[in-house]
Amino acid sequence: PVREAIEGYRRAMDRNPFLVIEQGMFEDEAHNVPLQVQREIATYLGGRAEDVCLTRSTTEGLALVYHGLPLQADEEVLCTTHDHYSHHESARLATLRAGASLRKIALFEEAATATTSSIIERLLKGIGPRTRVVGLTWVHSSSGIRLPVREIAAALRARAGAPVLLVVDGVHGLGAADETIATMGCDYFCAGTHKWMFGPRGTGLVWADAGNWARLRPTIPNFSEPESYEAWTQERVPSGPNNANRMSPGGFHAFEHQWATAAAFRMHRQMGRDRVAARIRSLNDQLKAGLAQNRKVKLHTPSSGDLSAGLVAFEVEGVAPADVVRRLLEKRIIASTSPYAVTYARLAPSLINTPEEVERAVRAVGEVSA
Structure with missing residues (x-):
């Protein structure tokens, strides 16, 4: 359905780009396609359409949030040592501009043995008197x-x-875990939608x-809020509090992709978020159980499905992670290395996989470790 939606919008735009985009972007609500996308996303997340800001990636979303925060020179952003480059850099560049500070703490020594209570205890101990923002990664x-x-x-x-405000990079949880994002408790949830969705x-x-949108300051001019455009034509400042549409980056995008996002969320809603998460959990439990039987494999992902999702990170004794990935690819098993200073091999059973394929991956890792 997603591919069909992309092609449908692309064909329409190729036939008449002006009318399709003009009507889809700037006419009444009944024909406003981004609004329809926001509504579909909101139904899945459990919130309202006006709570959803459309972006092009997790990275862009994190940057919009961190650079939008009114940080002061005596304030601090607290992240963890486990976050992705995009999260760290978004926070670093924003604090650098504001004269604020950025600090990182470890939530655990070994992810595989971490517990909910120990993670929370470490985080609370790490918060200082100047901390105003906590940045975390969901998965x-x-x-x-x-x-x-x-x-x-x-x-x-x-x-x-x-x-403190809680900013979450949620890209590897969205579409893989059965959670209602709007009630999870985070203040800002950022995610790309091309991965598990x-x-x-x-x-x-x-x-x-x-309330949290109102705290932020926009970074990029938007094409989504009529008030911003009307204020510009009248040479005045936009009225009312900041909002999600005011934060959404304008410009000419690949609209056939952005507009087709609704099809992905509709597809997941039709399959059932709980059924999708259960399927992914089952396949990952199978993978972890299979790898755990190999004495030459060290798992870095918790065995509990409550503290894991769709990614399984591991090491093979005596084989570099990049070589594990290369040798698995030779066996037609797609794996990857984690893009960090300390890297592991990763497998990610998802909706497109079967138990038989997971078993084949376990056997292939066994052959690599032999």
């Missing part, structure tokens, strides 16, 4: 651990001291409620 692409974001958010709300390439979102 770590380094180790495959899935942070208990709902429990973390509750602990942050319950703690004494100045309140199987959405079009170059698409993403940021979710926040109205």
Whole structure:
């Protein structure tokens, strides 16, 4: 359905690019395609369409949030040592511009043995008097651990001291875990939609409620909010609080991809978020159990499905991660290395896989380790 939606919009734009884009972007709500996309996403996330900002990637979403925060020179952003380059750099560049500070802490020594209570304890101990923002990654692409974001958010709300905002990179959890994002407790949820959602390439979102959108300052001119354009024509500042549409980057995008995002969320909703998550969990449990039987394999992903999702990170004794990936590819098994200073081999059973394919991957790793 996603491919068909992309092709449908592409054919329409090729036939008449002006009318299709003019009507789809700038006419009444009944014909506004981005609004229809926001509504479909909101239904899946559990929020409202006006809470959804359309972006092109997780990276873009994180940058919009961090650079939009009104950070002061005496304030601090607290991230973890486990976050992705895009998260760290978004926070670093934003704090550099504001004169604020960035600090990183470790939430665990070994992801495979981490617990919900130990993760929360470390995070709370790491928060200082100047901390105003906490940046976390829901599912770590380094180790495959899935942070208990709902429990973390509750602990942050319950703690004494100045309140902190919770920014979450959620790309490897969206579409892989059965969670209602709008009630998870994070203040800003950033994710691309081309991974586990199987959405079009170059698409993403940021979710926040109205109060948290109002805190931010836009970075890029938008094409989504009529008030911004009307204020420009009248040479005045846009009225009203900041909002998701005001934060959505304007410009001429690959609209056939952005507009087809609705098809991905509709597809997942029709399959059932709980059924999708259960399928992914079953395949990953099978993979972890199979790899755990190999004495030459060290798993870095927690065995519990409550602290993992769709990524399984591992090492093979005596074989470099890049060589593991290369040798698996020779056996027609697609794996990857994690893009971090300390890297592991990774497998990611998803909706497109079968138990038989997972078993074949386990056997292939066994052959690599022999």
